[in-house]
Amino acid sequence: xxxxxxxxxxxxxxxxxxxxxxxxAVIVGPNGAGKSTAMKAIFxxxxxxxxxxxxxxxxxxxxxxxxxVAKGMAFVPQTQNIFTSxxxxxxxxxxxxxxxxxxxxxxxxVFDLFxxxxxxxxxxxxELSGGxxxxxxxxxxxxxxxxxxxxxxxxxxxxxxxxxxLFDRIIDVAKTGISILMVxxxxxxxxxxxxxxxxxxxxxxxxxxxxxxxxxxxEVRKSFLGG
Amino acid sequence: xxxxxxxxxxxxxxxxxAIAYGSQLALGALGITLVVGVLRFxxxxxxxxxxxxxxxxxLITWWFTAMGLSIYPLPTALLALPFGVIGCIALVLxxxxxxxxxxxxxxxxxxxxxMASLGVTFMxxxxxxxxxxxxxxxxADGARFIIKARDFKTLTGLKEGLAIKVTQCITLVTAIIxxxxxxxxxxxxxxxxxxxxxxxxxxxxxxSGINPERVVTITWIIVAILATVAGTLYGLDKTFKPxxxxxxxxxxxxxxxxxxxxxxxxxxxxxxxxxFSEISFTYAYKKVFTYLLPTEWAPTSLxxxxxxxxxxxxxxxxxxxxxxxxxxxxxxGQST
Numbered sequence: 001x002x003x004x005x006x007x008x009x010x011x012x013x014x015x016x017x018x019x020x021x022x023x024x025a026v027i028v029g030p031n032g033a034g035k036s037t038a039m040k041a042i043f044x045x046x047x048x049x050x051x052x053x054x055x056x057x058x059x060x061x062x063x064x065x066x067x068x069v070a071k072g073m074a075f076v077p078q079t080q081n082i083f084t085s086x087x088x089x090x091x092x093x094x095x096x097x098x099x100x101x102x103x104x105x106x107x108x109x110v111f112d113l114f115x116x117x118x119x120x121x122x123x124x125x126x127e128l129s130g131g132x133x134x135x136x137x138x139x140x141x142x143x144x145x146x147x148x149x150x151x152x153x154x155x156x157x158x159x160x161x162x163x164x165x166l167f168d169r170i171i172d173v174a175k176t177g178i179s180i181l182m183v184x185x186x187x188x189x190x191x192x193x194x195x196x197x198x199x200x201x202x203x204x205x206x207x208x209x210x211x212x213x214x215x216x217x218x219e220v221r222k223s224f225l226g227g
Numbered sequence: 228x229x230x231x232x233x234x235x236x237x238x239x240x241x242x243x244x245a246i247a248y249g250s251q252l253a254l255g256a257l258g259i260t261l262v263v264g265v266l267r268f269x270x271x272x273x274x275x276x277x278x279x280x281x282x283x284x285x286l287i288t289w290w291f292t293a294m295g296l297s298i299y300p301l302p303t304a305l306l307a308l309p310f311g312v313i314g315c316i317a318l319v320l321x322x323x324x325x326x327x328x329x330x331x332x333x334x335x336x337x338x339x340x341x342m343a344s345l346g347v348t349f350m351x352x353x354x355x356x357x358x359x360x361x362x363x364x365x366x367a368d369g370a371r372f373i374i375k376a377r378d379f380k381t382l383t384g385l386k387e388g389l390a391i392k393v394t395q396c397i398t399l400v401t402a403i404i405x406x407x408x409x410x411x412x413x414x415x416x417x418x419x420x421x422x423x424x425x426x427x428x429x430x431x432x433x434x435s436g437i438n439p440e441r442v443v444t445i446t447w448i449i450v451a452i453l454a455t456v457a458g459t460l461y462g463l464d465k466t467f468k469p470x471x472x473x474x475x476x477x478x479x480x481x482x483x484x485x486x487x488x489x490x491x492x493x494x495x496x497x498x499x500x501x502x503f504s505e506i507s508f509t510y511a512y513k514k515v516f517t518y519l520l521p522t523e524w525a526p527t528s529l530x531x532x533x534x535x536x537x538x539x540x541x542x543x544x545x546x547x548x549x550x551x552x553x554x555x556x557x558x559x560g561q562s563t
Contacts, residue, residue: 069435082428140435
C-alpha cells in the first residue's frame with residue numbers, strides 16, 4: 001500500500017501487512033513511523049493511491065469503512081472507542097447494530113471473555129476504569145462477529161497488570177479463530193504474543209518475521225526494543 | 228397570619244401557571260436539546276417551527292369547527308394536532324434536505340449551521356405571516372375551566388379562589404405522555420439507542436454501521452412532534468401570535484442551557500426552573516404578605532421585584548449566570 005491523508009503527502013510507502021486466520025500480527029515501530037496510518041489505510045479511512053486491501057481473497061480497496069464492517073472487519077480506535085453515556089450492554093448492542101439476527105449468544109460470549117462487563121452491564125461505560133473501558137471497546141467490536149479484529153494501541157494508558165490481562169484476553173480472542181492485527185507501543189510484550197511482527201519505519205517495512213524471531217534479532221533489539 | 232390563604236394565592240398565581248408554562252417550555256427545550264445533541268448546532272428556527280406546526284393546527288381546527296366537528300369539553304385543536312404534526316414534519320424535513328444537508332456534507336462548523344438556521348427562521352417567519360397573518364389568533368374552544376375561582380370559594384368557604392383552566396390540565400397531561408414516550412423511545416428501542424450513540428460519539432457510531440442520515444431524519448421527526456405539541460399547548464393556554472413564538476426562543480434556550488445542552492432530562496428540569504423564576508420574579512406579592520404579616524405590617528406597595536414586561540430579562544440573566552458559572556448546565560451537557 002502507498003497512501004496518505006486526503007491529497008497530502010504519502011505517509012505509507014509500499015507497506016505490506018497481512019494476517020492469517022486466528023493469528024496475531026503486531027505492527028511496531030518508532031513514533032511517526034505510520035503504524036496507526038497503516039491501520040487506517042487498511043480500514044479505508046485514508047486514500048490508498050496504489051496497492052490493495054483484501055479480505056478472504058476479496059478486494060475491498062474501494063469500500064467505505066462501514067461497508068468493511070459488513071465484510072467482517074472490526075476496528076477499535078485508540079481513543080474515544082466507547083459510547084461513554086450508554087450502558088455497557090447498550091455499547092455491545094450498538095456494536096451489533098448491523099446484525100439482524102439474534103445477538104444474545106454473541107453477547108454471552110463477550111461476557112464469558114470479559115466477566116467484569118457482565119457484572120457492570122447496566123453501568124454507564126464512561127464510569128468504568130481504563131482497562132474496563134478497553135474491554136468494552138474490544139467487546140463492542142467483537143459483536144459484529146468479525147473475521148479480522150484491528151486494535152490501535154489497546155494498552156495505551158492502562159497499568160502494567162491490566163496490560164498483561166488484556167494481552168491474555170487478546171490471545172483468547174485469537175483462539176476463537178479471529179485474526180488480530182494490532183499496533184502496539186509496548187513492543188516487547190506485544191511481540192511475545194505475536195505470530196507475526198512488522199517493524200515499520202517511515203512508512204516502510206523494515207523487518208518482517210515471526211514475533212519470537214524479531215525479539216531474538218540483535219538489530220531489532222538494539223534499534224527498537226532498547227537493547 | 229393566614230398561611231392557608233397565602234398558599235392558595237401562591238398556587239393560583241404562581242404554581243399552577245408555572246407548571247403549565249414550564250411544561251410548554253420543557254417540550255420546546257427538548258426539541259432544541261435534541262438538535263444540539265444529534266445535529267450539533269443551536270437551532271434558532273425552533274420558535275418558528277413551533278409556530279408553523281401550531282398554524283397548521285389552527286387552520287385544521289377552523290376547518291373542523293366549520294364542519295361542526297367537536298370533542299367538547301376538550302378543545303378541537305387536540306383533534307387537529309396530528310395534522311399539524313404531519314405538516315411540521317414535512318416542513319423540517321424539507322428544510323433539512325435543502326438547507327442543513329448541504330452544510331452537513333460540507334462539514335461546516337456549528338456557527339455556520341446556526342447562521343443558516345437564522346436564515347431559515349426568517350424564511351419560516353415570512354411564510355407563517357403570509358399564510359395566517361401577524362395578528363393574534365384564539366383557537367381554544369371547549370370548556371374554559373375545570374374549577375372556577377368563584378366555585379372554589381363557595382366549595383371550600385375560603386376567601387381566596389383557585390382557578391384551574393382546562394388548557395393547563397391538558398398541557399400537563401400531554402407533556403407527561405409525550406415525555407414518557409420520548410424517554411421510552413430513547414432508552415428502549417434500537418433506533419433510540421442508535422440516536423444516543425450517534426450523539427455520544429459520531430465516529431464510533433459510523434464504525435458500528437449506524438446510518439447518520441437515518442438518525443438525522445428521525446431526530447427531525449421527533450423535533451417536529453415536540454415543537455408542534457409545545458406550540459399548540461402554548462397557543463391553547465394563551466393565544467397564538469407569530470411574534471410571541473419567536474420570543475419564546477430565549478426562555479427555551481435558557482431552559483436547555485440551564486439543564487445542560489444535549490441532555491433531555493436537563494431540558495425538562497430547565498423548563499420548570501425558567502418558568503418558575505420568570506413567574507415568581509414578576510409576581511406582585513402584596514396579597515401574600517397581607518395574609519402572612521400582622522395587619523400593621525401589611526405592605527402598601529405591590530411588592531413586585533420586576534414588572535412583567537421584564538420577564539425575558541429573568542431568563543436572560545439566568546442564561547448568563549449559568550454560562551458564567553456552570554457552562555455545562557445542571558446536568559452534564561455540552562458547553563457550546
